[in-house]
Amino acid sequence: MKKTILVTGGAGYIGSHTVVRLLEAGMKVVVFDNLCNSSSTTIERIERISGTRPEFVEGDILNEDAILHSLQKFSVDAVIHFAGLKSVGESVSNPLTYYKNNVVGTLNLLNAMRQLNVKTLVFSSSATVYGTGSTPPIAETAPRSVTNPYGRSKLIVEEILEDLYRADPDWKISVLRYFNPVGAHPSGLIGEDPRGIPNNLMPYVAQVAIGRLQFLSIYGNDYPTIDGTGIRDYIHVMDLAEGHLAALNYIDRKPALAAFNLGTGRGVSVLQMVDAFERATGKRVKYEFANRRKGDVATSWADPSLAFQEMGWKASRSVEEMCADAWRWQSTTL
Ligand code: NAD
Numbered sequence: 001m002k003k004t005i006l007v008t009g010g011a012g013y014i015g016s017h018t019v020v021r022l023l024e025a026g027m028k029v030v031v032f033d034n035l036c037n038s039s040s041t042t043i044e045r046i047e048r049i050s051g052t053r054p055e056f057v058e059g060d061i062l063n064e065d066a067i068l069h070s071l072q073k074f075s076v077d078a079v080i081h082f083a084g085l086k087s088v089g090e091s092v093s094n095p096l097t098y099y100k101n102n103v104v105g106t107l108n109l110l111n112a113m114r115q116l117n118v119k120t121l122v123f124s125s126s127a128t129v130y131g132t133g134s135t136p137p138i139a140e141t142a143p144r145s146v147t148n149p150y151g152r153s154k155l156i157v158e159e160i161l162e163d164l165y166r167a168d169p170d171w172k173i174s175v176l177r178y179f180n181p182v183g184a185h186p187s188g189l190i191g192e193d194p195r196g197i198p199n200n201l202m203p204y205v206a207q208v209a210i211g212r213l214q215f216l217s218i219y220g221n222d223y224p225t226i227d228g229t230g231i232r233d234y235i236h237v238m239d240l241a242e243g244h245l246a247a248l249n250y251i252d253r254k255p256a257l258a259a260f261n262l263g264t265g266r267g268v269s270v271l272q273m274v275d276a277f278e279r280a281t282g283k284r285v286k287y288e289f290a291n292r293r294k295g296d297v298a299t300s301w302a303d304p305s306l307a308f309q310e311m312g313w314k315a316s317r318s319v320e321e322m323c324a325d326a327w328r329w330q331s332t333t334l
């Protein structure tokens, strides 16, 4: 029988790509999203890509009754939980909003799931839970520490899930720690649509290339790295989407609580990324060096071997594909 998956935040960037993959794998999908950082046109686009329209509930995870109602109405088997706020800077200015949305919202979801005996969950965590103290490649066993309320909201939820599993081992929980998601669906129909001036590198680069922004400020050229610029583990959003499918299959086979890094295991510098983008798109990206950005680490990349060993998942898309797909989305749709 077809499984029904409730995807909170399924109209957002990573959620929408995952929904496409779930539909393509023959699952039934219910998107539960309050559209605070997305638009319902994404649902139409998901249908255009996959040939199937997911159910869509415009709902808020701060409303436990609304979650209960959807879980019941659609006889949900499992939940993938993307819904959350994700801006580090905003979380520093408005910590309570972040704790309410990301922590209280998750508690509501877990309570509703428990009431209906839906005990399979994939949770969107972040490499941010590793803080600044670890030397890459970072394995799941690295100590966790956080430096801002956004990161703390992820760490708190991870700890709540650990307590929940300890109290009731019937839960099947997969915690996925993403490194730096970039790129877009190769159709160019869905992708990342940041509001205002982007904070993250790839959307900023794409907006310079299209002429919306004048130049990229590269934050720091004096790091102890190959070219002095910061190094990150950029991962194609379609690889991430496939990681969620692998995680769902895995917890079905091997019920437990397990945390996995989703990264490529490859570090790429800011200058290397700019160069890859220029080569993949034929567009010039003007840049200037600026001071280091407060809170940034010099290098971060994953040890993704556990996800391969346990779930049989590994990222396969190149940096050039990440750039070409991000550009197709930026230049044809946004
Ligand atoms: P996104 O903002 O594009 O998607 C999040 C979705 O959740 C949006 O559609 C938004 O409308 C919805 N949402 C937010 N609060 C909600 C609420 N209270 N009720 C219902 N829906 C709500 O973000 P994304 O990049 O797709 O990130 C998805 C998840 O992955 C988030 O939890 C984020 O913290 C995590 N994550 C993202 C990154 C990244 O760099 N993009 C890295 C690590 C982890």
Ligand code: UFG
Residues within 6 Å of the ligand: 086, 088, 126, 127, 128, 178, 179, 180, 199, 200, 201, 202, 204, 216, 217, 218, 219, 220, 229, 230, 231, 232, 270, 293, 296
């Ligand atoms: N960078 C620039 N100029 C910019 C933007 C970024 O030089 O305009 C550099 C940064 O200094 C860093 C690299 O590009 O060296 C990547 O920066 P991003 O902002 O794209 O990503 P971060 O690794 O800083 O942060 C991301 C998410 C966070 C999350 C963190 C760890 O945005 O939410 O990964 O998972 F906490």
